[in-house]
Amino acid sequence: MTNINVIEAVRSYINRMIEDCGSTIKGLVMDKETASIVSMVYAQSEILQKEVFLFERIDIAGQKSLKNLSAICFLRPTDENIQALVRELRDPKYGSYFIYFTNFVEMSDIKTLAEADEFECVRVVQEFYADYLAINPHLYSLNIPSTYQRNYEWNENLLRRTVQGLMSLLLSLRKKSATIRYQKSSPMARSLADKLFSTLKRQVDFSTPNPNDINQTIVLIVDRREDAITPLLNQWTYQAMVHELIGIKNNRVSLSQVPGITKELEEVVMNAEYDEFYGNNLYSNFGEIATNIKGLMEHFQEKHKSQSKIESIGDMKVFIENYPQFKKLSGTVSKHVTIVSELSRLVGQYHLLEVSETEQHLVCQGDHNEVVQKIKRLIKDEKIRDVDVLRLLSLYALRYERHASNEFNTLKYEAQKHRRLSDKHLHFLQAILEYGGSKFRQADLFNTQTPMAITRQFIRGLRGVDNVYAQHVPLIKDLIDQLLRGKLKDTSYPNVSSKEQATQQNLLQQGQTVKPSEIIVYVIGGVTYEESYHIQMMNKQSARILLGGSYIHNFTSFIDEVLDGAPSSLSAASNELLSSKRR
C-alpha cells in the first residue's frame, strides 16, 4: 500500500475538474482560500498547459463578457460566495459554468442558485472535497492563524471551518469509517471531536469500524497547549529553519529583507514537488545542506563550462538541447544559494548556535544552576536578539514552574534591566504559563514524572548525545508511538462513540489492543515543521501517518496565537497598556 498523499488527493480533484470541462478554453474562478489551495499543488505553467488561461476571484467584480470561454468555479460554500455566484449568474460573463464546491452545500443554496440561473449556463454542480492546504505529502493545514478565542474557547465560525476541513480531508482520502480519539483534558478537543462525529454521521453515514477489521483508521485530536515547547525552539532542518528565520507562507518566501537582493529573487516559491534540490533536502540539517549546496554548485559549474565550449556543430546542437534545463537549474541554484547564505548570515549575526544549545540544554537536561547562569549571561550579551531572550525565558518558566528555587522573576528583572522588552513580549511571558503550564497539561514533557522516564533520562545523559541541537523530541512523536503499539491510554485519550456502540465495544475490547493501520492527527492551535520532520521519519519506517493543524507556526505567529487565547484579565490589562502607549 502506498503512503497517504494529500497533495495527490487535491491534484486529482483539480485534474478531474479540468477534464470534465472538455476541450474549450477555460477560466478558473476561485475565492481567496481556494486560490491558496490550488496554488499550493499546481504550478502556473502546468495549469496553462491544460488550456486554463484565465484566473480570477469571484469577489472582485469583473468587466466585459468572455462568452467563448467556460468557467470552472472552485469555491467554498460560504454565504458570500453563494451571493457572489448569484450576482454572476444573473449577468453571466462566461459561456458556461461548471461549479464545484469544496464542502457540503445546503439544498436551499442550490435552489437559490437555480433560481438565479435564468440564462441556463450552468452545466454541472458538484462537491469536490479539497478544503485544506496540502503542504507536503504527509502534512496539511487549514490556514487559520489564530484558533483560540478569549479564555481558550471556540469561535463558532472557526469551529465550523475546522469541522468542514477535517471532513473534507477524510472524504478526499476515501475513508468510510474511522475511530475518533480526542484529548480528554482539553474541552476544545472534546467539542471538536463530538461535532465532527455527529456531522460525519449525519452527512455521510460514517460509521465506527468493526473492531475485528484489520485496516483501522484513527483520527487523533490533540491540543497545542499540551506541548507548548516545540514552537519555542530554534530549528536546524532546512524547511523548519527557513520558516523560523525568514517565514514561509503558502509555499512563498519573501526575501525582500535580504541586503543586496536582486529584483527577481524578492519573492521565491519553495515547492518540494517542482524543486528537486528542495525536495531532497527538506529534512537535512544545516551542515548537510551546506555540503549539498556545494555539490549542486559544482554540478552547475561543470554544466556551465560545458555549455560555453561551442566549437563544432555538434556542440551547438548539444547546447541548444540542454539550454532550457540549464536555465531552470541556474534559477534553482541562485535561489537556494541566496537562501542558505541568508540563513548563515542570520545564524552568525544573532549567535543562534549558542542560543539553541542553551535551549536544548534547558529542555532536555536537568542542571538548574548552570542553566540559570547561562541565561543570565545571554541576557547581558547585546548581540542576542530580544526574541531569543524571550524564548529562553518562556522555556525556563515552563520547565521550572514547580521548582523549589524558581528564579523566573529574577531573570525577568534582569531582562528588563538590560533590554527594553516590549509590552507584548511581557504579556506573552505571563500568558505562556496560562497556556501551557502544568495547571493545564497532563503530559510528561520533561521526563520528570514517572521513575521510568527519569531513569531513561539519566541513561541518556550518561551516554551523551550525537547532535546537541536536535535533542528535543516533540510530544506528538511519543503519543503516536504509543498509539501505534496500541498502548495509548483510553482514560486520557478516549474514543468518541454513540451510546449503543460504547457498550458493544466494551464487551469486545476486553484486553484487546487495537493497532491502527493509518493515523490522521489534527492539532488544535497549529503544528510546526519540527513535528512534521519527526512524522516523516516515522513514515519512512512504513508507518502511515498524516499530520495537520490549524496553522504551521513559527515563534512569531505562536506569540500571536497565545496572546489571542489568553484569559480576559490578562488581555484586558494588555489592551489598556497598549492603548495608553498609542496615545
Added chain:
Amino acid sequence: MSSRNLTSNFLEFRNRASQNRTNHADNSKWDDRNPLLNDDEDDDVVHFERNDAFLWMEFHRKIQSQFGEIRNQIKKLQQLQAKCLTRQVFDEDAHSDSEIRLITKDITSMLDNCQMSVQKFSSFAKKSQANSYEQQLVSNAAQATFNTFQDLALKFNQCQSNYVRKLQSQKDKLDQVTSHIAIDMYASPFGDNEFDQISLLSEVQQQSASPVDEYTTWREKELRDTYESIQEVNTIFMNISTMISNQKASIDQIECVICDSINSVEQGNKELVKAVQRQQRSLKIKLILFGIGIFILLFVLFISYI
C-alpha cells in the same frame, strides 16, 4: 475519488424556477399598444461583438492542430529509426534511409511553419485588447503555446541526436570488428611480409570495386553530410531566434511601462507646479484683503475719534 453530484437536483430546481417565471410573467409588455422600437434610447440598437475575440481562438486552434500533426510525425520517425538501428549491420536499406530523410525534412518544414504562426500569435497577444481580461487571457494562451512549441522542437532535436549517436557507436563497433579481421588476415600463418596492410584494410572496409565508383560514392557522401549539417545549423538558429524573441517580449513590456511612468511623473510635476502657484496667489490675495480691512478699521476709528 469521493464526490457528490448535485447536478440533477440543480436542474430540477432550475426547471421549476423557469416554469414559475413563465407562469407569472407580466404580459403587458407584449400588448399590441407598444411600439416596435423604442426611439428614446439607442441602447437597444443591435451591437455586433468584435470579431477579434474569435480571431485569437481560431489561431489557437490552428496551432494546436499543427502541434498534433508534428507529434504524429515525430512518433513515426522514432519508429523508423528504431527499425533502422535493429536491422542487420551489412544490410544497407536505402529505402528506409530515404524515408527517414523525407520525414525529417517534413518535420523541419512543419516546425518552420509552426514557428511563424507562434510568432504571429505572440505579436497579436501584445496588441492591446478590449479589456484587461482579454489581454491576460491572450497573453497566457500565447505563453502556453510558446512553451509547447519549445518542448516539441527540443524533443525532435533529442530524437535526431540520439539516433545519430547510436549510428555512430554502431559504426565504431563495426570498424573495430573489421580492423580486427584485418589484423587477423595480416597475421597469416605463412608470415608473408609482402602483404600490404593498407590495401588489405581498405579492401575489407570498402565494398566498391573500381576507384572511379569509389570517388563518386565518397563525393556523394560528403555532399549529403554537408547538406545535413547546413540543415542542422538552420534549425539551431531558428531555436536561438525563438529564445531571443521571447526575451524581446519582456523587454518591450518593460520599455512600455517605463514610458508610461515617465508620462505620469511629468504630468504629476506639472500639476504640482500649478498647485504651488495657486497657493501663492491665494496667499497674496489674502494679504491684500487683510490690509484693506485694517485700513477701513483705522479710517472708522479716525472718524469716530473726530
